Amino acid sequence: MRVKVFPPIGCDRSRLDERGWMEVPEGSTVNDVLKLIRCNPVKAKVMMVSVNGEKTELRRKLCDGDVIGFFSLVSGG
Amino acid sequence: MKSCMGKILVVDLTAGTTAVEKIPEEVYEKVLSGKGLGAWYLYKNIPVGADLMGPDNILGFCSGALTGTGAFMTGRFTGVCKSPLTGGWGDANCGGVFSPAIKQCGYDAIFFKGVSEKPVYLYCDNSKAEIRDASEYWGLDATEAEARLQADCKTKKKPCVALIGQAGEKMSLISGICNEGGRIAARSGVGAVMGSKKLKAVVLAGSKPMPCADREKVMALSRELGRKINKMTLPSHIGASLALGGAGMGMMPSMPLDGSITSLIFREWGTPSNTPMAIMSGDGPLKNWGAGPAEAKGVKMALAYNPDKINKIETVKYHCYSCPLGCGGKLDIRKIKEAENEFPETHKPEYETIQAFGPLCINDDLDSILYLNELLNRAGMDSISAGNTVAWAIECYENGILTKEQTDGLELTWGNADAIIELTKKMIARDGFGNDLADGVKRAAAKYGGEEFAMHVGGQEPGMHDARNDAQLGVHFVAEPAPGKHTIGMAIQYGAMSLCDICSWAPPATMHSKAEDLEPTEKNAMISKANAAYSMLVDGAGGCYYGEMMGVHMWKLIDYLNAAAGWNYGGDHYMDIGVRIQTIRQMFNIKHGYMPADVKLPGRMAGEPALKTGPLKGITLKNREQVAMQWKAFGWDEKTGEPLPKTIRELGIDKLMEV
Numbered sequence: 069m070r071v072k073v074f075p076p077i078g079c080d081r082s083r084l085d086e087r088g089w090m091e092v093p094e095g096s097t098v099n100d101v102l103k104l105i106r107c108n109p110v111k112a113k114v115m116m117v118s119v120n121g122e123k124t125e126l127r128r129k130l131c132d133g134d135v136i137g138f139f140s141l142v143s144g145g
Numbered sequence: 146m147k148s149c150m151g152k153i154l155v156v157d158l159t160a161g162t163t164a165v166e167k168i169p170e171e172v173y174e175k176v177l178s179g180k181g182l183g184a185w186y187l188y189k190n191i192p193v194g195a196d197l198m199g200p201d202n203i204l205g206f207c208s209g210a211l212t213g214t215g216a217f218m219t220g221r222f223t224g225v226c227k228s229p230l231t232g233g234w235g236d237a238n239c240g241g242v243f244s245p246a247i248k249q250c251g252y253d254a255i256f257f258k259g260v261s262e263k264p265v266y267l268y269c270d271n272s273k274a275e276i277r278d279a280s281e282y283w284g285l286d287a288t289e290a291e292a293r294l295q296a297d298c299k300t301k302k303k304p305c306v307a308l309i310g311q312a313g314e315k316m317s318l319i320s321g322i323c324n325e326g327g328r329i330a331a332r333s334g335v336g337a338v339m340g341s342k343k344l345k346a347v348v349l350a351g352s353k354p355m356p357c358a359d360r361e362k363v364m365a366l367s368r369e370l371g372r373k374i375n376k377m378t379l380p381s382h383i384g385a386s387l388a389l390g391g392a393g394m395g396m397m398p399s400m401p402l403d404g405s406i407t408s409l410i411f412r413e414w415g416t417p418s419n420t421p422m423a424i425m426s427g428d429g430p431l432k433n434w435g436a437g438p439a440e441a442k443g444v445k446m447a448l449a450y451n452p453d454k455i456n457k458i459e460t461v462k463y464h465c466y467s468c469p470l471g472c473g474g475k476l477d478i479r480k481i482k483e484a485e486n487e488f489p490e491t492h493k494p495e496y497e498t499i500q501a502f503g504p505l506c507i508n509d510d511l512d513s514i515l516y517l518n519e520l521l522n523r524a525g526m527d528s529i530s531a532g533n534t535v536a537w538a539i540e541c542y543e544n545g546i547l548t549k550e551q552t553d554g555l556e557l558t559w560g561n562a563d564a565i566i567e568l569t570k571k572m573i574a575r576d577g578f579g580n581d582l583a584d585g586v587k588r589a590a591a592k593y594g595g596e597e598f599a600m601h602v603g604g605q606e607p608g609m610h611d612a613r614n615d616a617q618l619g620v621h622f623v624a625e626p627a628p629g630k631h632t633i634g635m636a637i638q639y640g641a642m643s644l645c646d647i648c649s650w651a652p653p654a655t656m657h658s659k660a661e662d663l664e665p666t667e668k669n670a671m672i673s674k675a676n677a678a679y680s681m682l683v684d685g686a687g688g689c690y691y692g693e694m695m696g697v698h699m700w701k702l703i704d705y706l707n708a709a710a711g712w713n714y715g716g717d718h719y720m721d722i723g724v725r726i727q728t729i730r731q732m733f734n735i736k737h738g739y740m741p742a743d744v745k746l747p748g749r750m751a752g753e754p755a756l757k758t759g760p761l762k763g764i765t766l767k768n769r770e771q772v773a774m775q776w777k778a779f780g781w782d783e784k785t786g787e788p789l790p791k792t793i794r795e796l797g798i799d800k801l802m803e804v
Contacts, residue, residue: 072646072698074403087645087653088401121373121405121699135698137403139379141390141410141422142637142694 069094069132073105076115076138080106092130099126101136115139146173147358148214148709153186154252154274156267158342159200159259163267163274168253169804173710175797176726177685178210178253180236183225184729186256187234189802193736197229198316198341200259206307206347207254208247209687212467213355214709215363217370218692218700220244220466222307223684224335230318230530230585231604233739234626234730235333236684240465240473241325243349244687246305250274250351257342266308266346268298271353279345286310286523287323290346298348308346309336310525315575316340318584319530319606323522327492328465328473331527333605333627358711366701366708371469373699379409388447391422395614395760400656404641405699408470411691414452415472416496420503421447427614427760429500432507432559433536434600434611434749437759441507442560449509450499463492470691476515483516483566491519494528497631500609501532506539506565513562517569524573531572533606534586535565541595551593553577603744605629613752613761616662616771620673624772624786626730628744632690634676636662643696644675647703647716651675665770670778673771677779678723685726724779725796728788731781732798741776741786745769 070089075081083090083104092101098119102112109126116139118124130136155164168182176185183205195201204226211219222244228235247255250269257267261276264283268275282290287310298304305324312320313336320336321329357363383390410418423429424438424447431441438444455476463473474493478484484491494514502508502517521528541547542557549556553571555564555578571579582589586606590599600607602622608631612619621633636659644651652668652675662669683693683702692700703716734741745768748754752765777783780792793799 072643074401077397077400081656086655088643116377116379116406118377118403118406121403121695122376135403135405137406139406140402141387141394142402142404142407142641 069130071101071130071133072135073101074137075105075107076111076140096130097126098124098128098130098136101130102126112138146170146210147356147711148210149173149178149356150248150251150253152252154255154269156255156257156274156276157259158257158261158265158276158344161276163276171801171804173210175722175801176729177682177722179207179687180223180225180238180681180684181722181726182254183207183223183236184726184733185801186254187225187227188729188733188736191227195227197227197232198338202227202338203256203258204335204338204342205254205256206243206247208244210685211705211709212244212687213248214357215360215367216467216705216709217367218468218470218689219687219705220468221687221689222247222330224322224330226333226335226338227737228333228627229337230334231628231739233603233734233737235335236627237321237330237332237335238684239322239324239328239330240468240689241328242305242466243307243324245355245466246349246351248355249353250349251353255347257344260341261343264343264345266294266344266348268348268350270300270350282345283314284311287525288326288523291324291326294346294348298350300350302350302352304348304350306346306348309339310523312336312524312526312573312583313340315583317526317572317575318588319527319534320525321527323525327522329522329525331529332630336525357709359708362708363705366704370700373405374412374469377406377409379413383410387418387452388421388425391425391447394422395426398656398658399636399662400640401643401654402641404694404696407641408691408695411472412470414456415474415493417450417452417455417494417499419496420450420452420499423496423500423609424450424504428610429504430609430611431504433505433540433598435540437756437761439758441504442509446504446509449511450503454511455493459493460490465689468689472691478515478519481512481515483512484519488519491515492522494518497609498528498532501529502535502565505532505536505609507559508562508565509560510562513566517566520569520573526573529608530585530606531569533600534582534589535568537586537590537595537598537600538568538582540598541593544595546595547593551578597748600747600750601629602746603628607631607750610635611761612746612750612766612768613764616766617669617673617676619746619751619766619768620771620775621677623744623746623768624673624741624775625677626727626734633680634673636672638694639672639676641694641696642679643698644679647697648675648720649717651720663764663767665767665774667774669771670774673775674778675720677727678720680723681726682719682723685722721796725798728779728792728796729798731786731788732793735787742784
């Protein structure tokens with residue numbers, strides 16, 4: 069299955085395709101993705117890791133098409 | 146389109162008549178409603194050579210295609226006209242409650258042509274549209290007039306009112322249209338056109354149902370979005386650390402972001418959250434766009450505008466119609482010296498207002514900003530244009546171009562909050578020196594000199610984001626048919642939207658150095674095109690910029706449109722609608738002789754010369770080349786910006802204009 073990931077600075081993006089999607093095995097969890105992008109779980113929690121815009125447990129099983137994001141600052145308005 | 150009313154109201158203020166016109170389905174198919182409907186109607190109906198303040202100019206109030214369907218963050222209306230500030234296309238949009246009120250009267254838009262001899266307002270409900278005498282409201286500020294009109298016109302329902310304050314009445318070219326006691330469609334001088342028509346207000350009291358093809362589906366999408374927004378919370382320390390984050394942002398590369406979580410900042414603090422970040426990152430212009438944080442008391446400014454200080458005096462959150470986020474709020478300002486005995490409250494000032502009257506003028510007095518915010522909201526004056534103009538005056542004064550005699554005795558030094566307030570009052574009243582500044586910085590500089598300090602793009606003062614920090618923004622400042630607007634696109638916004646997941650030709654957002662954003666490449670041109678097209682689509686739907694910023698996976702605009710309209714189109718089809726709207730707006734400029742190639746960034750804003758300190762140190766834009774490439778990407782002539790006949794044909798605009 070495919071999930072979209074917005075890795076924070078300092079993480080490994082090499083497994084992502086150009087559009088930010090990556091293949092992961094069925095049944096993969098958020099934690100599995102964190103390992104694949106080399107993101108420390110503590111860092112992930114501090115940066116409010118989310119799935120589809122919702123706060124998540126690291127053991128949450130992912131579904132095809134899920135979007136895994138982290139908090140970051142943007143300007144605008 | 147099953148989410149629209151299919152009709153517009155056309156009011157002739159010279160003849161004193163109203164008429165209902167049906168809009169062919171093809172128009173909605175091609176340009177939706179909102180800004181798209183406005184562009185179509187004005188292109189067809191404003192003749193070449195129309196006097197900007199005369200009867201041939203048309204002022205439109207356009208509701209969005211998704212307004213009233215149950216879709217979240219789609220309650221914005223767009224005011225459209227031929228802009229008296231630039232001479233070209235003009236528009237300004239606004240939240241509040243007015244957009245659904247247009248539809249509840251049975252229309253997608255209300256257009257005004259002609260000029261009334263005496264002050265009037267339009268009253269409209271389910272069964273009638275009447276032009277009424279407004280003499281007793283003329284001269285009142287927008288907040289007071291709105292309250293009185295709501296009381297005087299009340300039936301079973303409190304009516305919704307869009308109106309001008311004193312600035313619009315006096316035809317200040319930087320005046321806007323107000324509603325809800327502090328929301329304002331500020332840009333392009335739309336308020337001046339309303340004032341020129343002697344139209345004080347539009348009062349809407351309809352209660353007609355607003356249609357939607359599949360309301361259940363739309364509501365399901367909104368429930369999903371609302372649940373996500375309500376479940377997320379931010380740690381409380383973030384407000385105080387925004388300045389530090391901003392300093393880090395200045396050094397960050399461009400990268401894809403998850404806009405969904407980031408949008409929560411706006412729920413907590415509104416747009417003032419941006420101020421400390423912008424000051425430190427290089428995003429927010431300082432000292433009339435001429436200095437870095439170190440030269441402009443950056444740290445002091447960032448601390449002065451900590452958004453927690455504003456939240457402390459917030460009495461209630463403010464949500465525009467159909468918004469679960471609620472970036473607005475009302476503030477108790479009775480304890481503020483300047484406002485004592487004058488104003489009890491003000492809407493939370495937007496970042497744009499804070500930056501334009503704060504760091505842009507090296508003013509670190511938050512209380513003065515809160516007071517100015519209320520003054521400008523009541524007068525209906527654009528704080529972006531006014532702040533840029535005041536900053537120009539200060540820099541001219543500091544450099545001896547303006548004397549104390551010319552400024553009516555005002556000591557216009559950097560950071561002199563009292564003088565800034567007095568000058569703003571004089572601009573609103575068109576009093577003395579203020580009269581010369583009430584039409585914006587271009588005209589003020591033409592009279593007094595100091596053109597090198599006059600920051601405007603094609604006649605309009607730019608929004609408070611620095612293109613040297615985000616080169617994509619500079620492209621939009623210039624290439625946008627209503628130049629100087631900051632809400633069309635930025636690289637950082639593009640990174641948050643994931644447009645490549647709905648549009649086959651939108652380039653993926655990648656992690657890269659900001660230096661790459663400066664280059665005139667085809668990829669950057671396509672990013673710019675995608676950003677602008679999506680922005681037009683959002684405006685056609687009546688959508689909100691903060692919906693855009695959430696990204697397409699969170700705020701599902703395409704799903705909303707398909708469900709509400711009863712369509713089943715993909716993202717590419719909708720992005721074509723955005724391209725079409727943008728192209729019609731550009732055609733409007735060409736038709737009226739407002740030539741895109743004449744629109745340029747001021748040298749200072751383009752980094753000519755480059756700043757010597759701060760996060761923008763050494764940056765010079767290649768703006769001209771980047772703009773040309775964006776035009777080419779749109780299928781417009783890369784030298785003149787004129788849409789090519791082939792493009793017009795392929796987009797079906799030629800046939801659409803015959804409808």
